[in-house]
Amino acid sequence: MTWYLPFTLLELMLCLLFAVLYGGYLYRIKRLAHQFSQKANTIWIKTAVRTVYGALLMVALLGPSFGAMTKEIRTNGKDILLAVDLSQSMTATDVSPSRLEKVKLQLPSFLEQANSDRIGLVGFSSSAFMISPFTYDNSALELFIQSLKTNQAAPEAAKLEPVLKIAQEKFQAMEDSRDSERTKILVIFSDGETFGENLQPLIQQLKNARIHVFCVGVGTTAGGKMPLGRSFKKDKNGEVILTKLESELLQQVADKTDGAYFEMNQTTNELPRLVSAVNAIESEVRQTKVVEVAANKYFYPLLLAFLLIVLDVLWTLQVLRI
Template sequence: MDWYRSFSTTEIVFLSLFIVGYILYLTRVIRINRAIPVGYRAVVFKVGLRALYFVLFLVALLGPLMGKATKEIQAVGKDIFILVDLSQSMNANDVQPSRLEKVKYELKDIVKSFSSDRIGLIIFSSEAFIQSPLTYDQSALNMFIDALNTSLVPNSGTDFTPALRLALEKFEKDEENPSQQKSKVLLLISDGEDFGDDISAVSEKIQQSGIRLFTLGVGTEQGSQLVVRGVPKTDRSGNVVISKLKPQALQQLANQTNGQYFEISGRQDDTERLISSVGQIEGELRDSRQIDASANKYFYFLLLGVGLFLVDHLIKLKTIRI
């Protein structure tokens, strides 16, 4: 028989206390019996009964493992690239404290929810860059998320295409898990202000690859002013620029790629719905191994010990009480 845990200091302490306690108890019984003969039969029965259920409790604590069997454990996961828009419009504060700060807060929940999946981070405006390759390291991902700001990328407008192409390229070059495209996910986060003009070709390629694309719009349709270095941004005519959420491009992109559109605005926060939808996508097999599946049968010993304990307290014998 194997054991879940070895005989350690804890068990030695319990056993020592039991032995010392009953040595003192028997010494007291012998001393009293010399003055008033009461007999030892009941005392021996009680000591034997209590020693028996004490041993049963001790065995249950050690955890007897019975039955020889093995069980296959499979690690299943997805690959998720998160594409974050870092154009100047993400500094708008129609979503408090700002669009970007709200995204950073929600991204940490998203990363935490997919601890068994590899997650990568791509940042973009008119150009796209890898902020973090696909990784299981959530601490590193959270560090990269904390560092997100609009100064990390060129601020010359927004174009979804370079970010989507870069993600597809990284998926295609991934040698660790090239097999199942259906376990690969793209999450595009933006306020929807896309000034690119070649989105149809890349969306068609995503659809053909079987990769699921989810889009998350951040902002409000009323919008807010853009403030750059403390000064409201103006256009060429001198008018103050108002940045608004434009969900149409994001919705269309999600529809074209068999994905879904979600939104974070003043009235709603679809982060939990997004996490639920991505979580429903079937992952692919990462690793498989055999483990010992011998069952811990402590419960039987514990149950028998409790039964004897109750018998001990229900049967009253004429003996000296402890």
Template sequence: MNWIKPLTIVEFVFIGIFLLVYAAYFIRLYLVARRLGTTARSIIIKFFIRAVYLGLCILGLLGPSFGVNEIEAQATGKDVFFVFDLSRSMDAIDIEPTRIERVKFELTKNLSLLKSDRVGLIVFASEAFVHTPLTFDRDALRLFIQKLNTNLFSVSGTDLNSALQLILQKYQNPVTRRKAKVVILVTDGEDFGELDSKIIFELKKNKVNLLVLGVGTPQGGAIKEGDGYKKDNEGNEVLTKLNAGYLKNLSKSFGGKYFQLTNQVNEVSSLLKEVANLESNWIDTRKMTVANNKYHYFVLLALILMFVDVLVTVRTIKI
């Protein structure tokens, strides 16, 4: 027989209190019985009955287990990649303080909405790389998100194809192929160029769920650069605008949804709730052997003895 819980100071205290109280009770009634010239045998019977059912209750609390059952445990989950656009346009100030800083703040604040999923970061501009592998560690993920900035790439540009190709490689991995696959594209949608139709086809074939977070405004804003703003060859400030129409069509082509982040509209929490609501795929089934907790036998026997205790009366004193 095994025990789920060990004897603790609580059980020892209850046993000690019972013995002290019952010893005082027994001595008192024994002295009264001697004065009246009667027997106190029923007190001894009650003592043993009460000691036994107290012991049975304590044993029930300790969780006695014997015998085993074999059960199947199924695991489900999703693999979620945030794909961050870190091109220079994400430094635009049409969202305060900048597009990239605002989206970092909102994501770290709401990241707890992704409860049991593995989450990773892919960043892209002129090229793409995995910034953070898939992980369950939300604190580490928040730290990596907070460190994101457009200076991670020395060459400017926006090549979404490189990011999609990297996503395809990660989701074709045998370890992740049975999991639900979710991509959250965080971008302003500017200067993507023509996307590779073969990559799009393979992503759809692998049942990748694409959700898009458009960051910026249609009116646009200047791009922070040092102490001033980015200028073109003619000395004019460069204005970058959110390409919402392009992003909506992109998400629609995957059967996904489009969300937006501006100074007036904040759909980050809605985006993460949508991820949480997506169906999780079966990952693995494992057989586990667990011990049977038989506490109810001890508790049932203790209840029977309590009923017997009520029926046995002490007749040393008659009222």
């Protein structure tokens, strides 16, 4: 037999308090009985009853656990991989203070509201790389998010293929480590500015692996300039480069992987819709098993103590004859 709670100093003090107070009561009764030349032996019957139900109340408080009961344990899993575009076009100021800074400002809110177990972070431009592995620690992840800068990635234009591949590899690695029954979600934050890619075979592989891809287009179709020193980035002809949101490929990836496309700019912030869509995807049942656990049987001594208290109240004994 085990106990739900340990016998601590508090329980010891309660026992001593009962003994001192009831001992004083018995002493007073015996003195009165002596003054009237009586023995008052019937007091010991009440004493025995009260001691027993006092002990039973203490046992119920400590929670005796014995025997075994079966309990079904179900654990669910949902993992989210965040991919943030770190190409030079994310410095454009058509979204204040810049496209990348806007994402960094909004992501902590996403971490707080998203219903997930583990979240990882990827940075990408022409190549993709892990910044933070899947973690339960959102505070640590926020530090990685706030440290995101475009100089962490190659200066070339962004490509979606590398980020889709690294997501597939990381989720595949979890399947190999017996985490196959977890909901897998990839969330891409990008302006969609690429050089055109044929992603159909890779999209089909993601769909077969049940990886849901959500894409957030950051920027405006009107476009924005990319700061460079005290001026703006220019092409070979000396013309200021204007980078625009290109959502077509992002929408295509999201639609074909059972995800959704959203936008984030000066006038539109669909982050709440993104959170709702991610939370709407049910977690896979990761594991179901039945285990035997010791059952807390506090109810039985508590019931017996209650019956003895009722008996004590209803059963009247004459202790002294006056």
